[in-house]
Amino acid sequence: MMYYHSTRGKAERLTAGAAILQGIAADGGLFVPESIPVVTAAELAELTRLPYQQRAEKILAKFLTDYSAEEIARCTQGAYNASGFDHPRIAPLQQIGKNTAVLELWHGPTSAFKDMALQLLPRLLSEAIRKNGETAEYVILVATSGDTGKAALEGFKDVDQTRIIVFYPDAGVSEIQRLQMVTQEGSNVAVLAVDGNFDDAQTGVKDIFNDSAFNERLQGAGFRLSSANSINWGRLVPQIVYYFSAYADLCGENTIKAGEEINFVVPTGNFGNILAGYYAKRMGLPVGKLICASNSNNVLTDFLQSGTYDRRRTFHKTMSPSMDILISSNLERLLYHITNGDTQRTAKWMKELQTTGHYTVDEEVRRDIQELFWADWADDEATLATIHEVYDKERYLADPHTAVAWQVNERYRAAHSEDRRTAVILSTASPFKFSDSVLLALEGKAPQGDGFTLLEALAAKTGWIIPKGLAGLRALPVLHKTGCAPVEMQDMVAHMLAGNCEY
């Protein structure tokens, strides 16, 4: 049996299912597996012959040892299928030129890579509830700046013994993002506009989690609060799969030989996506460099280059908003593993980050990290130029997040011309999700019109097809019209769970 414990101490020891139910460890650390399982060359070769769902079964089984093969299969078949994904290969790899490929992670229901994890996590959670004999109903609270809220709603809608309540900042999301949420169907979903910004919504949710009297009251009524954010192990583990899947596809197409190393280039925010690549490498996947791409919020670039993490800097709003982050929570898991499980040092650095806003890792830790990772960043101007150039030269349409990664890969190649390994660039959002920026990049001037006009303009210009989840929005009725002030959020949760409010 594989057990999980905290990055900050080893007293707690849970199964995967229990760790997924709990979300965060009691000491504030993140759950990590006690050991990292291995995938043999023979197992890797076998993956080339399997569809995505079965690749997922094989990889997940290594970590979720308290789930039966049938339970895992039920989860992967339910998560990755034609009703949610508009591509039969789920995470298709597009070869571009001789030694570059793009791994498209945005074919799910909300057109962003969050779907890869959030289609699976609710199913893993639901199985865990059943297996652990939990009688409570799990209430997922989400504060969102846009993408996560919709992906979580789609993932949790109509999942047994769960409810989901999403708070979004009234003035802080794009028109399309708002429509994606307020038209959400499902018998267990609620969506509320908070009169404030993302920080207000986030603080409101944290306050609800931390109010022990309120939590006790809810437990008395048969509810337990839980979260779907990216520190949950159940969100990280599904992401390991597509690194293996990309490798299997490259082998299957004879682009690389079995055992040949490849690089991955990852547009990074909370460090969840790229950390999944680190686990894949530790499991035996032949990975050369993991290239970490940031936007102007380049705190990770500085850390990976210098060994000092310093969040005391200006926050920039960029055209790749899902990477506008100054505290990359999942880095904590890397620190734990890279120090061979030194919970004391990990806890010390996290404490320093919390109290002083910065920490510096030891020299040898920095060197170990730099063996594996390379990092750089691209600002909005470079992002626009890259979208333009990639479309011009390759007829490939990159969204701003993907373009940041593309640009950083160019810089890596310029700095390391000796590295001839194939690069896989992770593409994290459909270009249609950011039609305004993409049109600006292609045409050199700001496009005019509402969100739907821009979707159609981008389709007309490029011949690319608008994802059906976005195209269909215009026809859907608005189902969620309630708003509240930040101080009212807790009351709203109480009312909804008491059935006093239209749900």
Ligand SMILES: *Cc1c(COP(=O)(O)O)cnc(C)c1O
């Ligand atoms: C969430 C997100 C990212 C960042 O991923 P992390 O796992 O937080 O590093 C990048 N691009 C898009 C489009 C995203 O939604």
